Amino acid sequence: MQKECNQNNCLWVKDNNNGNHYMCLKCGRERWLNKRRWKLSVLLILLKSGLFIVLKTVLSALFLD
Ligand SMILES: [Zn+2]
Secondary structure, three states: OOOOOOHHHOOEEEOOOOOOEEEEOOOOOEEEOOHHHHHHHHHHHHHHHHHHHHHHHHHHHHHHO
16 A cells, blocks of 8 residues: 655645545545535525525415415
């Protein structure tokens, strides 16, 4: 097995299949850049649940009339 190199010497290469995934060519260490995606997914979930609540209120208001 290859020795893990100093972080400053790592040769990070972007994964062609995943833009958030990086791998070091020398030691094979992996790195994920998914912080922004995580925030985005949380925002999406909040948006979806918000939309659902709005839709539910609108629908119930329409059918109660
Ligand atoms: Zn490395």
